[in-house]
Amino acid sequence: ETGVTQTPRHLVMGMTNKKSLKCEQHLGHNAMYWYKQSAKKPLELMFVYNFKEQTENNSVPSRFSPECPNSSHLFLHLHTLQPEDSALYLCASSQVRTGGDEAFFGQGTRLTVV
Amino acid sequence: DQQVKQNSPSLSVQEGRISILNCDYTNSMFDYFLWYKKYPAEGPTFLISISSIKDKNEDGRFTVFLNKSAKHLSLHIVPSQPGDSAVYFCAASAFGGATNKLIFGTGTLLAVQP
Numbered sequence: 249e250t251g252v253t254q255t256p257r258h259l260v261m262g263m264t265n266k267k268s269l270k271c272e273q274h275l276g277h278n279a280m281y282w283y284k285q286s287a288k289k290p291l292e293l294m295f296v297y298n299f300k301e302q303t304e305n306n307s308v309p310s311r312f313s314p315e316c317p318n319s320s321h322l323f324l325h326l327h328t329l330q331p332e333d334s335a336l337y338l339c340a341s342s343q344v345r346t347g348g349d350e351a352f353f354g355q356g357t358r359l360t361v362v
Numbered sequence: 363d364q365q366v367k368q369n370s371p372s373l374s375v376q377e378g379r380i381s382i383l384n385c386d387y388t389n390s391m392f393d394y395f396l397w398y399k400k401y402p403a404e405g406p407t408f409l410i411s412i413s414s415i416k417d418k419n420e421d422g423r424f425t426v427f428l429n430k431s432a433k434h435l436s437l438h439i440v441p442s443q444p445g446d447s448a449v450y451f452c453a454a455s456a457f458g459g460a461t462n463k464l465i466f467g468t469g470t471l472l473a474v475q476p
Contacts, residue, residue, distance in 0.1 A: 252405070281461060288371075290364065291406075291451070291466040304462055338405050342461040350396065351461040353405030 251275065254339050254354035261329065262362055269324040269357045271339030280322040281351065282314060283338040291338065297322060298344060329361045365389045366454050368467035376475050381439040383470050385452030388433065392454040396464070397426060397437050400449045409450075410437070442474045 252273045261267050273280060282294040296304035297316040311333075313325040322339055338356045342349040367386045375381045385395075393414040398406035412419040412426045412435070419426050425438045439446055449469040457463040 254405075257403075279461065288468060290366070290468050293462065293464070296462040340405070340461065344460065349461050350408040350411065351406075351464070353398075353407065355403065355405050 252339060252341055252352050252354035254337075254357050256357060257355060258358045258360075260360045260362060261326065263329060263331070265329075266325070266327040268326065269337055269339075269359075271322040271324075271354055273320055273322075273339075273341035273352070275341055275343075275352060277341035277343045277352070278319060279342050279344045279349070280316060280319070281340040281342075282312075282322065282324050283340060283353075285336040285338060285356070287335075295324075326359075329359075331361050334360045363388070364467075365392075366452055366465045366467040368450075368452055368470050370470050371468070372471040372473070374473045374475060375442045377444055378441045381437075381442045381446065381472055381474065383437040383439075383450050383452075383472065385435050385437075385467055386433060387435075387454050389454070389456060389465075390433065391456040392465075393457075394455045395426070395428060395435050396453045396455075397424075398451040398453065398466075399446075400451065400469070406451055439472075442472075444474050444476050447472055447474045 255270045280297045284292045294308045295314045315323040336356045339354040340351040342351045396411040397409040399409045400406040428435045451469045452467040453464045455463045
């Protein structure tokens, strides 16, 4: 496989469930990201990992818990979510360098919280 | 307050004609701009970028124009093809294009009619 792959593609979960989203990048990049895209809103950056270290958490509620065991894998652990957390969750990776780094995105996980 | 605005939610163009997608920004510190394209059920893919030291960047059928005084950039697609039908996101950064500093617009849905 090449690029950035996310599983599952679709997820329906209850508010009391615990689930995890998985992301894997095969590009040798040194940074990985979680984004949230809600309907009619811009992409919102949630978390950033550089060389497996979390460098940013953009005021994301604690019911979202990221994990980056190595530079190729990124997880988003979900628990006690709310219906308003229903959205498309996108993983991305990039090679951080001076002059700009283009992000490569996965296909996303469409999450529905019921 | 949105720093990157795509005021047209949708645009319809005939095949072979020019598509012009617009993006306005408010932060004069932005120095790097990107366009991403997103098909349904796929993640955004990088299309083209421009640094603030330039006013034009061209890649095949795609050209991005930057007007810093007006804080406006546009993406021109000539000639438009049905395969160009997608959502186009404009993004901007004040830190040399670092992905973790990108601010995205809400997107414009382009429909190219055969």
